[in-house]
Amino acid sequence: MLIMILLGKRSYQFNELHRSIESISQRMLTRTLRGLERDGLVSRTVHPTVPPTVEYDLTPLGRTFLGPLSALADWAVVHGPDIAAAREHHDAR
Amino acid sequence: MLIMILLGKRSYQFNELHRSIESISQRMLTRTLRGLERDGLVSRTVHPTVPPTVEYDLTPLGRTFLGPLSALADWAVVHGPDIAAAREHHDAR
DNA sequence: CAGCATCCTACCAGATACTG
C-alpha cells in the first residue's frame, strides 16, 4: 500500500523508495515491486546509464487502484485509533 | 474480507459462516473471528442454550469499514481479470 | 545504483483428534 501511494504521486527509483519506507528490508522491497510488476500494477523501466537507474511508476491499471486504496487509507486515518483502543480494552481483560 | 462482507448482510453463527466459506479451515475461521473481535470490528454473542449458539455481527465500527471494503471488492470484480491477464503475460515470457 | 544469492529461524496454517 505504501509503495502504491508513493508511486501515485510521482516516479521513484529503487533506493529512493527504500529511503522513503525505512521499515522495509531491501529484500522485501524488491519482492513486493516484482509482485506488483507481475500483477501489472507497477512498471519498471531500466535506464541504461552508468550506474544504471531504474524507474518505477504506476501503470494505468495501477492508477485505477488508487481510488479504493485511498478509501482504505482514509478509513485507517479516521478509525485507526478506534482499533488501537479496542485492542487495549481487550488486552486489559 | 469475505467474513466482513457476509456479516455486513446479516448475523451468522459459527458453522453457518464455515459453510458459507468452504475454503477456510475451522482453525482459521476461529482465529480470524477472534482477531476481528479483538479489533472491535465484529461482536461475538454467546446464547446460553443447549447446545450453545454463538452469534457474530458487525459492530458499529465494523460497519464503517463496509464502504472501503466494497470499494475494494468492486475494483476486484472489474479489474481482477486484468491482473490474471497480466500474470499470464508475465509467465509467458 | 539496483539488486541477487544464501543461510537461518520464527511463525503460519493445515490435518487430526478431542470436548463441554
Added chain:
DNA sequence: CAGTATCTGGTAGGATGCTG
C-alpha cells in the same frame, strides 16, 4: 454447536555478503 489441543511441514522474511 462451537470450538480447543497438539503435531508438523512449509514458508515468509531478516541478516549478511557479493556484483555489474
